[in-house]
Amino acid sequence: MAALPISIDRTSPVPLYHQLAEQLTAAISGGTLRPGDPFENEIAMSDRLGLSRPTVRRAISELVNKGLLVRRRGIGTTVANQMVHRKAELTSLYDDLVREGRTPRTDVLALSCEAYDDRAAEVLGLPPGSPLVSIVRLRYAGDLPLAILRNWLPPAMNDLTVKELETDGLYAVLRARGVRPTVARQRIGARNATAEERRTLHMSKAEPLVTMTRSAYDADGSPVEFGDHCYRADQYSVEVLVSDR
């Protein structure tokens, strides 16, 4: 068994269990530990690192919850059969494209601070007929038009500018204002494009669209954003990780 080199900084404000979890994660995804390899047991690791067993245990639990490790009582902990493990996190399309090394570009087709949409208002927890901030964007991947993104935000977000929306993703802009989307409910489907959408996205004849409506919420459950997006199906698919742990 490899005695992993771990360094813990007790002066750091980062919790010890999290420091440990991060370094263990790096060791696994970095390939130092391979699937099926036995993992150092909790007692030995806590002795070696001068940490208490609960602290070590909490760090390991983080990895178990992410599916990187498997614990078996009486046997020990082993590295899980690794999947590609691309987590389906709470990111915007913009972030995803950047991560894939593509260069996203955005055209803001419309930006209004007095839009009305009852479905969006309901999701945002506002009475029907409330004025909302509405954004319509055209997102390119490289030079190809990829998606039409329609979004509605609470009226407090009325200081958005076209410029920032064109240089950053919506979620980056929200985070810059201290808004942190934490949970989202997404509904994914498909339909045919309208004539206008076909024109905007340079689509030929009867190519289908992937549709996604998303309601995003803050940490305390208050609604943050409602989105209605459609993507060219030949260039886009959604990857989701479902877990039961």
Place this chain on the structure above:
Amino acid sequence: MAALPISIDRTSPVPLYHQLAEQLTAAISGGTLRPGDPFENEIAMSDRLGLSRPTVRRAISELVNKGLLVRRRGIGTTVANQMVHRKAELTSLYDDLVREGRTPRTDVLALSCEAYDDRAAEVLGLPPGSPLVSIVRLRYAGDLPLAILRNWLPPAMNDLTVKELETDGLYAVLRARGVRPTVARQRIGARNATAEERRTLHMSKAEPLVTMTRSAYDADGSPVEFGDHCYRADQYSVEVLVSDR
């Protein structure tokens, strides 16, 4: 603040923290506690119930992870602004339809214990060219054909019968054999139907299909199932809950 009536059974093999978590969950989803209501603090609750604070804390953490509660240091714990909270769990289409009160029906179009598919074999962790169990099913919702479900399983699953596949969902059949899918990676997209698919699903002209490929894994990360499904887009969409906690 309501002092919730909680009863803990120390003779039960169910861990105390889980007993508590279940009863708290019931109290919230049952409406005894309403969104925004303050929650009994950890110290008081542990005193009242005769449990230690870590135990109470672990129970509360379960609810926080599920998004039912919001903890704020210095303030206390409150009930989250409730969303509909239909969790995107690891269920098959069959279970989903039953839960919605519709009556699913299944025709097994093909069942083979010596099928060959390199993409499926790779996902299942077997060398290319390995014989696999292959299932093709046509799923109805009520009287309407809804989806074509193609699935591949490891060769050990060669005792499946057409009968059980037509009366139960695939996941129920797997569970009956002691196989418990725990994590799955799904990729959702859209495309046009082939002529044959259009015939099978009674679709008119150029209606699109929602496609989903799924790789499902056991608790220890070993692959369990690979599926390639397509659904009539006018009757089907996928709901996903993404979380960042």
Place this chain on the structure above:
DNA sequence: GTCAATAGTTTGTTAGCACATTCGGACGTG
């Protein structure tokens, strides 16, 4: 030689304690 009891290892659960951090409100001062 085979099978069963047993000892040992490892994770799972629960308890109790100490201190740090953060937030809201009360209090006091200008």
Place this chain on the structure above:
DNA sequence: CACGTCCGAATGTGCTAACAAACTATTGAC
């Protein structure tokens, strides 16, 4: 009356300790 400071309350982090449960491997009996 307004503003800033302090304090208490609640959660966050970390430690020690003990026992339970599950599994392996060895040992012992037949």
